[in-house]
Amino acid sequence: MNSTEEYLPRHLIPELEDALATARVVNLVGPRQVGKTTLVRDLFGHGNFVTLDDAAVLAALDADPEGQLVSLTAGLKDAPLIIDEAQRSKKLALAIKKIVDANRRKGQFVLTGSSNVFTTTDVADSLAGRMRTLKLWPLSTAEIKRAQLNRVMDWAMQTNPSLVQLGDPEELTRRDYIDLILAGGFPETRTLPLRSRQRQYRDYIDAVVDRDVADIMPVRKPDALRILIDQMAVRTAQEINASELAKLTKLQRITVDQYLDILIRLSLVTKLGAWTSGEGKREIKQPKFHFVDTGVSCALRRFTEATFSVGNSPESLGGVLESFVVGELQRALPMQDGDYRLYHWRSADQREIDVLIDGGHHLVNVEVKSSTSVTNDDFKHLKWFSTDGPGRTRACTGIVFYLGKEKLTFGDRNYALPISSLWGTVAL
Known part of the structure; x- marks a missing residue:
């Protein structure tokens, strides 16, 4: 190091x-x-x-x-x-x-x-x-930048959060965010040149499969587990269909479930359970999975900066950016003043919330947008959830994290925040 x-x-x-x-x-x-x-x-x-x-x-x-x-x-x-x-x-x-x-x-x-x-x-x-x-997770961006601990969750859980309490966020470009995503959070590896870094991340996965998995349980088909890891990288920030994965990996469904548990226990992937209100049957109960480190997931998918450019696959930024934000929240979770839990939420009629932070009496509902601008339409699910949906009986704060540079309020405790607010100063 x-x-x-x-x-x-x-x-x-x-x-x-x-x-x-x-x-x-x-x-x-x-x-x-x-x-x-x-x-x-x-x-x-x-x-x-x-x-x-x-x-x-x-x-x-x-x-x-x-x-x-x-x-x-x-x-x-x-x-x-x-x-x-x-x-x-x-x-x-x-x-x-x-x-x-x-x-x-x-x-x-x-x-x-x-x-x-x-x-x-x-x-x-x-x-x-x-x-x-x-x-201990991979490095957060706040740690990498020697900034203060991310306190945005505590800020959002207040009765009346104010944008004045948030310091001026670091002004980053879309390219800057992509660089952070590609670098990942492993201390020795993240500073290497892209080609060497991605080779080392792929070698890292091979070492985990060959060495660490056996400490949890014997795996009869390590090659199938390696394919499953690749598939989880492709599916980061998605709900997982285990039966589909079983077909792709030529494994039994029960074996896929066992292998997913291993990946969670080894902190390669993390699972956000589906938040349910208990009001009815129209809420989807499937968990959503995120690859823990975006640098590793991008290396497995051979992503470079060019991948996200116009003419290639700019839409592929959405999933890894959401996983990046989830990672920042998860790394800061134990140090918050409150005891919060992370979930996702989706209804049968396709209303969804990327991350739902449950603080008990207060919910913070998060959307992640891979764009540099925000409109009222980006808040439609957040506002419906808090006024007419299952969040109407609790206090709710809505946040859209985006690639722009301005802190904005959209009324009724709904805010658009630059993603860099996650490692900015917060005065509580």
């Missing part, structure tokens, strides 16, 4: 520090190569660090898990034992459970891995109140 990227600020640090002070076990998961190891080494440099990528360490731990952990934690006092790639050991979870049940000290273990080591239901349940699991 080069020096300019190594110390980019990670907005999850306060959450990690709080977790270490309040839980006996801190479990940090996220995609391979997003900086988990660098983060915990910098943040918890006073602890003892071991990696289960070392075959000898893994073999010793599996031979005598409790004895090895007791030996590794001896003399640490208030410092944690940091175990990297913790998911590689199937015996680790129960040994940790036994130790932290006997010793109630906070911050004993910090685990990192590409998937959750505590996958057994009885172990996870028994560690309730003893463990906090946090996810």
